[in-house]
Amino acid sequence: MTRYIRRAAALSLFLLAALFVNAVRVQVLQAESLDGSPANRRPAIARYGEPRGDILVGGRPVTGSKDTGEQLRYERIYRDGPLYAPVTGYSSQTYGTALLEHAADGVLSGTDPALAPLPFWNDFTRSRQPGGRVLTTIRRSAQEAAYRGLNGRRGAVAAIEPATGRILALVSSPSYDPGLLSGNSPAVTEAWRRLNRAESRPMLNRAIRQTYPPGSTFKIVTAAAALESRVVTDPDAPSDTADPFVIPGTRTTLPNPVPGCRRASLVYAITWSCNTVMADLGVKVGLEGMLATAGRFGFNDDSLRIPSGVAVSNFDRRMSADQLALSSIGQFDTTATPLQMAMVAAAVANGGELARPYLVDRTTTRDGDTVRRTPRRSYRRAMFPATANELRRMMVEAAERGTGTRALIDGVTVGGKTGTAQHGVGNAGTPYAWFIAWAQERGAPRPAVAVAVVVEDPAAAGGDISGGGDAAPIARAVMVEALRPAAP
């Protein structure tokens, strides 16, 4: 019997050994794939187990965390949610993250290795650091002015500090409260569905994710191309463009919003927004020259990040002469984000050099130690300083005597350009009202702010639909706030 007892014992211990081998399989070999399974709640529990770091505007948090006591413990809350939604985006337990919440997630959620006191600290201790803070470049007062100015109308505002590329305001309207999406309750699902279905598309960040035909504001780019390519050598000299102007290759004539555009100079054409002169100049510069200049301003660049991705502003790479003529006045397939047009104004304001726009000034640990600081970086040299000087003069003319008078600020040099873009089949849709501008205090070495405003349904379709009437006052309000010394 002894032998059989031994065999039975061996069998029993073999079974226990099999358990051990299987435990190694599950806990070591398969651990990684099981930990990463989408059905595994542990990563989410860990992620929401600590309060998320805050996003700050002007030194004050615009976000917060709420202890729900549920399994996913901390929920995001937003102070002034709709105002800052185009900056922060949302952080939802159900739908993930968007915009800054997404781009800076590592710092905000505490997983960024740079937050740890030592390299590999988090891996070693199997912990995460308290969520860090993200300090934005947004100027609170400018943001509020832009949001107030749009007043619920569809549109967007982007404002940049030309010398540095700091984004001072980024507003999209109508907006939404991202706090509605924070949790994981059925109400969140319902809010998500409602917001996505809404005809006004409140979750669309129109400032960086929507492109519009830039209309006459694009004439600044065309003028830069004409000057750079020496098609125009003296902006004050009369051109040889006839009025009515027949679009090359067609029998269509191009209308002008004002009289006096026949053989008008470049300065006059910018001041009064002559379609004929600018379309003609675009054709004379040619596709290659127009593409090169538009590209230097940021068109056709799909890699721009602020740090959220910015939609590509488009200038077609292959066009016939008539299409080029229309594209040169911001029609046809030419589209731009509001941020892109603010960059156009900023390039002019900064002497032709375009700083890369950015939204995050720096990130810190919860205690305030700097983790990363965004440096000023040059994006591209959009044009020669001489060209920029000429364009400055023209934009000042346009603001002071031409179409942009409603953007003027006492004691401040303001340059601007209006735009009223057609859209829809046969121009049936409501035009967009555009205004791009920059402002420089007398005595200041350079302009302190460049801004682009687009309003989608100015003064409720049908009325006076112009950039000068609807968009310029908003731009003025933003610039007034941006010119004030920054609040501490």
Next chain:
Amino acid sequence: MTATAAEAPPPERTRPARRRGVEFSLLVCAVLISVYGYTHVGLARSGAVPPDALAYGAGLGLLALLAHLAVRLRAPYADPLLLPIAVLLNGMGLVLIYRLDLETPADRAAPAQLVWSTLGVALFIAAVVLLRDHRVLQRYAYLSVVSALVLMIVPILFPAVNGARIWIRAGGLSFQPGEFAKILLAVFFAAYLAANRHALAHTGRRIGPVHLPAGRVLGPVVAVWLISVAVLVLERDLGTSLLFFGLFVVMLYVATGRTGWIVVGLLLAGSGAFAAGTLEPHVRGRVESWIDPYASIAAGDGPSQLAQSMFSFASGGVLGTGLGAGHSILIGFAAKSDFILATAGEELGLAGLTALFLLYGLLVALGYRAGLDLRDPFGRLLAVGLAAILAVQVFVVAGGVTGLIPLTGMAMPFLAQGGSSVVTNWIIVALLIRLSGSARAPHPEPVETGVIACAPDPAEPEGRPAQAGRQERAGPAGQKRGPGPAGQRSRTGPAGPAAAGEAR
């Protein structure tokens, strides 16, 4: 390590040591480890030592001390590892259940478990004190099997709980009689096989290398098989069915040494399991979940319980998250009972799990050790049976929750929440201590060897064949001393309970 312990020949014991001091020291360690775990849970969860940590330690220590005194009094030669292992496993079980209680404040299981553990230790003490000779049990073989059958049949009359009819509910208390039935069955099998093993071993035909048993002794085997199938079908309890059948096959093999039984057993178990797996929806669901634990995720229904259990183990990794820092509560239903091992795996890691497996392995090995050291067939078979119960149960439960075999609803010995289970396991340990104590006890009159060996032994049929005698002598300790019961008999004297059996 444990394998060596099981297979090494028993050491020469010229003067067996009692080693109760070792047991006491190990008990202190076991209690301290449990109290440390309890404290650690509190520190990890709320940053404070649980206010009742001292009371918990004192309670567990008191239980351990009483059990130790009982062993010291009545089974002074028992192996010193058995009791500390049981106390440590029970203590860790309480820690794990207390830890899971923190996640479900409305449903606290640890206090009840502590009450059941106390009852278990009380029964342990009673068994050790009252049962002076394990061979007494042999006389109650048929009473055992009848009670076992009754215990197994009664729950069928009660409503099913979570798909299985294995509970009796009375006055808010639920009770799982199948747990007790397994001890009773082990006693019956040991007694039956001790009496009939030669008939089973030496009849039948040989076909090739396989020795087939004769048809007329096949009856009881088929009967047991039918019982386990009935348990499976009527109670929908795959685990218990597997346990009963595995227990019987192992004991049958040890008693007869016939591999034919193993073949027959495997065939019967295989066909029964296959039939159940295809026909019975409850069992089929378990098998399907085992084949692909993540199918429900792909189907969009969220992770199955088994998948959650696998997530738990995986999340623990090698070193674990630390007590109180895991999320095994995601398993949901039965996290404190059938799936308690997942909490150990997640929070103590592979290291802690290995330690637990080693403890179980030691317990099983000590059972087999007692079986090897004992001299009477009934005692040997009972020890083997009890060890096999532990081994099979650990394998079936741990294998189930780690995806090695299909899930079955059984409790991890000592760890899992469940009163009947804890009480039963304490009785098993009490019996093992009794058997181990008898096996290791000194035999003061080696001179009597010849005399007593010839005396009629209630465990052996009259006129045993020569082969059995040879086997007996092949036992490593069998040469110099008489059979184990001899010592027992002379020690307990005519007043002992064994005297009645002898007087026959």
